[in-house]
Amino acid sequence: MRVVKLLAILLVLGAALLAGGHHYWQSRLAAPIAIDEPTLYEVPRGAGYHRVIGELAADGVIADEWAFRLLTRLEPESVPQLRVGEYMLEPGMSGRELIGLLGSDRVVTYPLTIPEGWTFRQLRQALAEAAKLDHETAGLSDAEVMALLGREGEHPEGWFFPDTYRYHKGLSDLEILRQAHRRMETILEEVWAERVDDLTIETPYEALIMASLIERETGAPEERREIAGVFKRRMERGMRLQTDPTVIYGMGERYEGRITYADLREATPYNTYVIDGMPPTPIAMPGRAALEAAVNPLPGETLYFVARGDGTHHFSRSLREHNNAVNRYIRNR
Incomplete structure (x- = not known):
């Protein structure tokens, strides 16, 4: 009987310690990150979860690296697939919220405005000066750019709709051109369908x-x-x-x-x-x-x-x- 009581006590103590440890672990995940003002953080291309956690800990953004590493073992479903891009970290955000943010589509974006009346040469210059873009078309001729867009042999002038386009760091300048070209095709088709008869x-x-x-x-x-x-x-x-x-x-x-x-x-x-x-x-x-x-x-x-x-x-x-x-x-x- 004495052995049974001892085992029961040990089980209760073990359960209490386990519950307390789990509670403490969860509290470290829920603790606010250590920043005083909005801070830009970038998930680089090819970076995995453990590398990002290590960088955040080294930068002093999170204090308990072990708690976030343990997450992959105890709650692997809570660990998102991180997405490449820049994210704005906010004061008061918890560690869990931080991890959720880095796996979301809420990347920081930047505007690129194409004014009405610009030429294709001016558009290419603006793309070249957009620091956060991946300049895939740098050094290419206009003809080569149009070929990459699937419009080989077409003159580029006029084919890109003037508007403000938003992009995130690492997006290709070719993707901006692709979006603007599709919009011009769509709008031109809509407008042409409403033309008067005696043109x-x-x-x-x-x-x-x-x-x-x-x-x-x-x-x-x-x-x-x-x-x-x-x-x-x-x-x-x-x-x-x-x-x-x-x-x-x-x-x-x-x-x-x-x-x-x-x-x-x-x-x-x-x-x-x-x-x-x-x-x-x-x-x-x-x-x-x-x-x-x-x-x-x-x-x-x-x-x-x-x-x-x-x-x-x-x-x-x-x-x-x-x-x-x-x-x-x-x-x-």
Whole structure:
């Protein structure tokens, strides 16, 4: 009987010690991490759970490394598959919450904005300067980039929708391009389906070219459809479009802020003072409003427009009226 009582006492003590040990272990996992302000932490590519725990302990973020290592043995289902990326650690966060965060999709992201009217060259420069991106396209030609996107042989200009895209550290710049390209394809398809019947343009790609001209000509929302209308009527009458942004695009990197009469007469594939119709490709990345204007031009009689100098334009029906407007807004200025 005495042996039985002793065994019973030992079992009770063992259970109590086990319960107490388990409680203490859980309390260490639930303890707040040791940071006083939001702290950026990165899970590097190829890092496993034990390596990350070791780094956090070495940095003083967690105090009881053993408790987190024990987690893989006693509660393996609680140990998430860590995801590569940057995470923002917050003061007061428990160790368990920290581990959960590092296995979640709540990575720190950064914005990359593509403004309406940018060229593909400007987009590539912005991607190259985005420090957190993986620059997979560095050193590649435009043709090579398009081939990687599955668009071999296509000219890149105009095919990337201007918007703000978010990315996390380590994402490829090619993925940003892929997202922007898909969006432009989708939106162009939607806009083309809503086109009016009497257009002079015949394909979605021609609509993309026209929208790029509209985008580069004005930033005033109320003018886009009227400019589209001017271009439509000029094409219907066999008149050249004579839009300065095509001259600038044809000049390429030679453009330094102004165009001369010699530039207007220079024969480039894009100079609409020289060529008939539209240029062979878009000259910029148009937004949705410019695309919508391209397929729904404003009816009217105007055939000319000139910049007032305040971001808007004066529209004219006749060459005489246009020349007067040029004298008023350009030559006098």
